[in-house]
Amino acid sequence: MSQSLTQTSSFTKMIIFLLIFLVSYLIYSLMKTVYEDYTMDKNIADFKYENDLIREQNESKNDDYLYYTSSEYIDKIAKQSWNLVNPGERVIIISSSNISIDKNPQEIYEYAIYDDKSIRKEWWDLFFN
Numbered sequence: 001m002s003q004s005l006t007q008t009s010s011f012t013k014m015i016i017f018l019l020i021f022l023v024s025y026l027i028y029s030l031m032k033t034v035y036e037d038y039t040m041d042k043n044i045a046d047f048k049y050e051n052d053l054i055r056e057q058n059e060s061k062n063d064d065y066l067y068y069t070s071s072e073y074i075d076k077i078a079k080q081s082w083n084l085v086n087p088g089e090r091v092i093i094i095s096s097s098n099i100s101i102d103k104n105p106q107e108i109y110e111y112a113i114y115d116d117k118s119i120r121k122e123w124w125d126l127f128f129n
Helices: 002-068 071-082 119-128
Strands: none
Touching: none
């Protein structure tokens, strides 16, 4: 009887060892899966953030493209670069120095010459005189 008890005891030890190994492997697998899920969720969040940034940049660049191809911008550049004027428009030039102008009053340009005045006075004179 004593021999069967010692054999059972070693067999039981072996089963306990296998169970401990199996439980350890299952815990390791579970922890590895949880870590992989965590890193996957973190990567997804990072990619969503980057996508939002890229979307904002694309919208900004699209708005810029639409502005630079608009007729208003083309008109503005034509007026600034080539001094063009649309029919019916009058140009007013405000200067702090006296400029002698030999222009016909029938022309499109209208010049307003101001002496050294305060900004408020210049605006007042522009609108109310």
